[in-house]
Amino acid sequence: MMTADKMWGGNPHRAHNLGKTPFDEANKVPSLSHWYHDVIPFYTCCKWQGEQSPGCVTYRFERRASQDCVGYQPPTAATVFGDPHIYTFDDFPYTFNGKGEFVLARVDSVRHKLDVQGRFEQISPNYLHEAKGSMLTAVAARDNISSVVEVRQRPIDAIWRYHLDVIVDGQRVYFDRYSQKIQQFRECVVYTPSNVLNQSHVIIMFASGAGVEVMENRGFLGTRIYLPLSFANITRGLFGNWTFDQTDDFTLPDGTAGPTSEAADMKAVHSYGMQCEY
Template sequence: MLKASVCAWVIALAVLGGTQPSVPVFIWIIIIFGDPHFTTIDGKDYTFNGLGEYTLVDALDGEFLVQGRTRKAIGPDGVETAATVLSAVAAGTSNSSSVQVNHEEGGARLEVYEKAGIPATMMHLPGDYMGQTKGLMGVWNGDPDDDFTRPDGTILSTNATDEEIYDFGQLWEITEAESIFYYGDQNYADFHNQDPSYRPIFATTFDDPELEQEALGVCGDDRECLFDASVTRNVTIGKAAMEAREQSIRISEELVNSPPIIEGPISLDVTVGEVVTFSFTATDLKGDPVTVAEETLPPGAAFEYGGNTATVTWSVVDYDGPAMSFIATNSRNQTTLYIPQVNLCKCQNGGICDFGSLAAGEDPDGDLRVVACLCPSPYTGQFCEDFDECVAGTDDCGDNAVCVNEFGGYHCECEPGFYPNPGGKSCRDCPYGYRAHRDDCYRFYGGKNAQTYSGARQVCQENGGDIYMWRSAAAVAALKRKLKSDHSPSLWVGLSDEDLEGTFLWADGMALDGNDFTDWDWDQPHNTAEKDCVVARRVHRYRWKVVPCSYRRAFICQSPRAP
């Protein structure tokens, strides 16, 4: 409880901004003992001793509100005085059902804290509220002459009398509908029209010559100290208020002692091989000296600083970081780091830099970002660094082959169904070494090329087919005639019961049944666990016999012929 004293607020402002949008705008309201001697956001000083609840700040028509409540101050004799005390502050929005003290990060907010034993509130307004505020704290636009703007938009002269200023302030008394205060077991009426006859004292007058002389000796020419002493009839309160204001000013100066402000480009679009020059400035709100030094510079960059302006000249080269950065330091050793976002173009061979798109894998939030390229034909690749021989027509792919570009070269691929010739540059309708017959291709493997049954199948499958299956009577008869004339050795038939003893399966997985053509020798099929694969034996006129699959025998491969 504030007893035998009054309460005042002092406003301190720091505007930190520029082209580099990383420094916020701050407004601090420092609450101290004394009467309500205001300083608007734009720096206009005035006194207002209104009694009630008032709009301090209304930003963007209620997007952010700060309201203050006052009550009468109590003098040393326990009697109410003609001065008021700020007793509560509320923040929120015009459509909120509850008071909000802290808003989201980066937006407007009100924070309560204590500094050097003095209770205070710190109000933070973002830069887009500039020119959008009204209320007792004025219109924030850098011009104090319009700070006494009334709710109807008309403006009271800043040279107005204290009485005129009081009437102006009363216009900002809130209605019950406008209030964002929480009343608990009280209500709006308890804080409005509490004393219809109340009107503050506007002049500093003493009816006690001794009190006046004592006040002059303590306060000197401090107008607020004299006023407080006259209203409360207590020089000690005037002195305490004066000392508290001095302390609050020191606190305010400490708060507004902000780091240097850097104004420069937010981002740089640069291209390897070109020379880029840009500048930025570094200033201090209090006008203190500022120095700027480079933290990191890319290869090929030169930095100069003088007269609060830094200039960077960069012969841009291909590099992977780190990003360029600079640090500004004021005389209070406060620093601001400036890191312009670099969009680096590495396009080659006439590629066009697409600064609106990033190269694959780039971090959109990175300080150094490589951009995409629009490549002219026949160049391709992320940076147009690859010559596309296929598009240019300089490849040597031959018949039935298509050119496929790859980084640093190309290769030839066969059209669907075709098989590569040696060297892989051209393709044919049958695998190399095969002969075409109707819709299929065939190749005989014998002698040193004989294989086990599984090995034979693997050789055939590597050329897109499988082992030839002797399942057609007419085809087998013709084949036998050919084999006999060539004195060919025994061959695998393409039939086995490896998977299930006694159940023979063709190489394509179909089971041998009673309707299939067979050409068993007189004592076959006679097989045991170690005999599972069928051969056509030359010594028995190429009739079939079951033998171990590990034998190495000749075989015929069959693959589909290209259309």
């Protein structure tokens, strides 16, 4: 049963309560657009008339009919975590211990221009010996003409309050208060879950539908990138070429064929990863 079958069920809104930049166009004014296009029609058509009134029936089944999600296409995801372990968009796992700044995912097409970069640094020495692995310490992302959003891991001695630094267009932003949990910038939204108080979990959503999620836990940074179907067959970088086929995940940044994932050994994987260096 669809939620709009009842008056108190959900229904699609035409304007977001927080508005949308540049905030001075139709349907984009914070609060006012939502009140005018969504709240007032519900009161006049349904709440003040009755659930089975002609106005409410028209509102629920014709003007604001809900969707049953039959045509929903879930996004694909790629992730990097640990020292570092990588799962590509086609779900191929491998380990890459490069040190420096690398392209996690890059798209350069007529429709989309996405760039997500990661910084990998050597793991701090432990009480036994020097650690030879590397770890993710910072992520920067930009989509089309959006703001540049950078998320950095704070030093271990500086995480008593904030675990991550969030920098948007060169300015640090914070999510301490409830009113700051969701912040809008040029063509993107940056927010933290309401139950996270130490700024250890940051989510970036772009206007194109791409999303970047950054999490810190016990000194290690993990990142996921979510892409809608329109990004298929055009991705490059450490997260691979998203074609629903693992064998061509290691396509080189210039589009030429790299080592096949089936035959790739550690040396071939490292060679491929170094070609994704920014």
